[in-house]
Amino acid sequence: MYAGHAGVALALKARQPDLVVAPLVLACYGPDWVETFIRVVALPVDPVFYSHGIAAVAIGALLSGLLYRLVFGATGAAYVTVGWLLHWPADFLTGTKPLLDEGHMVGLHLYTMPWADLAMESLLLVAACALYWRVFGGSSARRRTIAVMALALIAAQAGLDYFFASQGGWGFALAEPARQPHLTYVAR
């Protein structure tokens, strides 16, 4: 998932308006930042597993909540943890992500059906922005700002999906026998 993570952040902020938005958005994209860091500094580990594996996501979520609590206080720290945790199920819908080891990636991989990915992430963004609108849209100027933000996020998503449109077919990972451990076991 790409822009949809920002939608998750907006929905959480609508629920807890005192949250500081920058660290919240950073947390909702947390595993992606960790993956980028591992790639950039070229650590000798699997960047996807050590950022998006279940254990890595759980540890990152706990640490992000603790860090938020230390810097900004207790209010909202749990939401930051939840934002980091929700990254995995969101990514499950649009990509393939590791579970408990590096070998088995699962996910619906909607990135390979860009129109479906765009539709789903846009729907999520519209719903999140509607929640945000209800809480923060007190005047026409503010509602306009929220509408522009929603359009900008959907445009960013459309740009990514336009890029993915040139890639291959649908790779629904749960349906691939090679990635299903019980079938791998039978084959032996």
Add this chain to the structure above:
Amino acid sequence: MDLLVIIRQVPAVLEAWSSRQRGFLLALFVPLAIVVIADWRLRRQR
């Protein structure tokens, strides 16, 4: 002075990254920037 030295090294560091790494990083900053700018505007419109 130290900050200037660091800033001058930024282009060289970016040059060393692959286009995939640059794209990944840029893609992460776009939604962050959109939401932070919108939040900043909303706070000014109070």
